Amino acid sequence: MSISIVTGDGKRSSERAEAFGDRLASRTAGMKASVLREILKVASQPGVISLAGGLPAPESFPVDFMPELIAKVLKKYGPAVFQYGPTEGFPPFREILAGYLAERGVKATADEVIVTTGSQQMLDTLGKVLISPGDKVAVESPTYLGALAAFNPYQPNYVAIDSDDDGVIPESLEEILAAGSVKFVYLIPNFQNPSGRTIPADRRKAIAKSVIRYNALLIEDDPYRALRYEGNHLPTIWSMAPDNVVHAGTMSKVLSPGLRLGFSVAPALIRRWMVLAKQGIDLHTSSFDQALAAEYIAEGYLERHLPRIVDLYRPRLRAMLDSLEEFFPDSFSWSKPQGGMFVWATGPEGLDTDKLYAKAIERKVAYVPGQYFFSSPGVGKNTMRLNFSNVGEEAIKTGIKTLAWLMAEASS
Ligand SMILES: Cc1ncc(COP(=O)(O)O)c(C=O)c1O
Structure with a gap:
């Protein structure tokens, strides 16, 4: 049996010759299938x-108690869950998330939390508002493929931060930041996708110090934090450098990826621009799904x-x-x-x-x-x-x- 994997580059030349191939925007050059x-x-x-x-296991999905949860949502919020809502997110969900995030040391008010359509959309909005063609973005080596896919259309140049079994090596990050002009740093601190690595507490401290020293912006993408099977939770980098870090989480691994619910806390200016970008993408994330997640957390289902x-x-x-x-x-x-x-x-x-x-x-x-x-x-x-x-x-x-x-x- 033979398998052909179509890469972006392979596809591109044949697509150029296809009808409308000349209409594709130049930014598609950075996009790959x-x-x-x-x-x-x-x-x-x-x-x-x-x-x-x-993929999460289908057995992990909340099929058994979902009818009960849906009934609760309809009773509590009524037609509001079917209406257009604020771009920043469904207010009761943002309120609940503020408490949920505080447990990991991310102390934000509900107004400071943005809900996105999966944390994947957080990556796209950040790419859209931060990256101009040729800008430097520092990433782990290896890193999440979906982040590269989100950033690529904005045509960055990646700088790979050296890593070992404990994730990024702080000295390598320090050197990259000292060299200047990095738009942002993208890290996955816990059980990284793809490597499974977790950055230990002392390295987190060193990373926080570096980003503060160089006034860098760091995206702390943390979808796997709750999936800890042994050992103790480690402090978030946000908790050590709140003015320099965008902290992002998701309901995909603890509720359902199909509901497409992500959330983040970002420095004020970045947050405002993320909201503007999101307005143009989808106006807002599903109100009904956000209400489900709000009740899922508030009523103790998550616990x-x-x-x-x-x-x-x-x-x-x-x-x-x-x-x-x-x-x-x-x-x-x-x-x-x-x-x-x-x-x-x-x-x-x-x-x-x-x-x-x-x-x-x-x-x-x-x-x-x-x-x-x-x-x-x-x-x-x-x-x-x-x-x-x-x-x-x-x-x-x-x-x-x-x-x-x-x-x-x-x-x-
Ligand atoms: C590191 C990382 N970030 C973001 C995502 C996207 O998750 P979401 O379902 O919240 O869009 C994933 C999904 O696997 C991931 O591994």
Whole structure:
């Protein structure tokens, strides 16, 4: 079986020749068809064990108590949830979020919270209001592919911050900021997508100090914080540098990604511009969905439901780490996260996980080749992202065993 993954560049030349190809805006040059989407299409074929996607488990969704929650929302808010609403967000949801965020040390008033259509939209609005073509944006190495996709149309130049097993190396960030002219820094502090890494407390302090020293702007994208299966929560970078940080979270991992609810707290000027940008995109995020999420938090559903999600994912992470330990070749190393949805594996130099992907699919297992998560081409060819949230323990074991065999064969 052969798989063809259509990259943006491959598509572009044929599209130029197509009808209306000459009408595309110049900014589309920076946009690529998401390789991940193509990979996921292949990964979702029947019978494939997909360690590729980043999907929450369907069993984690609030199907059982949703009718009750909907009834409560209708009774409490009536027709207001079907009306147009403020761009900043449904006021009761913003009120609840202010309390929710305070628990992580993000002390903001309801007026300072903006609701977006997923945290993905927060990334787009920030790209839109901050990035002019050629501006420098500092990102982790590797980083979230969706952030690169959100920023790319605004044509930034990425600067990769050096990272190790504990995430970004503060000295590298300091050096980049000292060199000047970085528009903003983009970080995922907890159980990073794709690497699963978490930035330890002392590094967070050093990062906060650097951004204050250089008056830099930092986006702290924190979707996985609540998915902690071991250990203690760490302080947010926002709590140490509130005037320099946009802190963003999402309901996607603790309620449902399909509802598309993200939220952020940003310095006042940035917030005003994000709201202006959002007005032009979708006027506001679904009022009904925001009301559902408000009640989900306020009425204690989240508090009762989150432990169920954690109990579902904890053994899956364990199964993945144990299987890697048992089956993977010694020439590999991998991250050992205490939460989130991803483990990151690194093979020997010379291994090309992208080339091996087709072979893995033939054997009915999917992963994401790691190179797509790097802002610079040619980096990370020997890496891969493995998701454990959307597959049961037995399938994880089978999948890792199969990959181990393939990797051993390829690296021998
Ligand atoms: C780091 C990161 N940021 C943002 C998002 C987008 O999440 P949302 O569903 O809130 O748009 C994701 C989704 O996987 C993510 O991993």
